[in-house]
Amino acid sequence: MTTEQTDEQLWAAVVRGDGVAFATVFDRHGDRVWRHVWRMMQHRQDAEDVVSATFAEAWRKRSSVRIVDDSLLPWLLVTATNCARNASRGKRRLERLIAHIPRADDAPDAADVVGDRSEADAAKTAVTEALRALPQADASLIALVMLEEMPLADAARALGIGYGAAKTRIHRARGRMRAHLEAAGVAPTLEEVS
Numbered sequence: 001m002t003t004e005q006t007d008e009q010l011w012a013a014v015v016r017g018d019g020v021a022f023a024t025v026f027d028r029h030g031d032r033v034w035r036h037v038w039r040m041m042q043h044r045q046d047a048e049d050v051v052s053a054t055f056a057e058a059w060r061k062r063s064s065v066r067i068v069d070d071s072l073l074p075w076l077l078v079t080a081t082n083c084a085r086n087a088s089r090g091k092r093r094l095e096r097l098i099a100h101i102p103r104a105d106d107a108p109d110a111a112d113v114v115g116d117r118s119e120a121d122a123a124k125t126a127v128t129e130a131l132r133a134l135p136q137a138d139a140s141l142i143a144l145v146m147l148e149e150m151p152l153a154d155a156a157r158a159l160g161i162g163y164g165a166a167k168t169r170i171h172r173a174r175g176r177m178r179a180h181l182e183a184a185g186v187a188p189t190l191e192e193v194s
Helices: 007-015 019-041 044-060 073-099 110-115 119-133 136-147 152-159 163-183
Strands: none
Touching: 007 019, 019 044, 019 073, 019 136, 044 073, 073 119, 073 136, 073 152, 119 136, 119 163, 136 152, 136 163, 152 163
């Protein structure tokens, strides 16, 4: 396998079970997927877990992976967004469970710990929460277009929707995110915090 092969050629080999081709795909796109996940997860271990889950899904679903303009990256980014959302839901469930465990009187209050975050962390957290509040398809579209700077037409193809529908969805999703950020008391643009 050479790195000169296209994603489509490599993926055809992966579908046949070629691990070397799969490793080449990982080498080609792993860093980009990691950066994308890092923006959503904000913790190194969580990001690494989600990247692993993303590539595990790619291997598991290798015969049904959608290639867009000879690139696996859109499919990987959408899958990474979905895996990140699943991981975040699991983390929130665990946090709710832990919150119900009795604690010692001298343990720090969670509100005090959260209050120590910097403004930048608060803004990133608000953007992450705003992204999580969107329907899955809208969050994937926002992630591809605004965070990964993918052209809207390419993102629409990656998600299997028409360009006009994508244009409408992204306009509405930006409005919902803006309202969520304003309600959270955060006023930066999405570009400033992505």
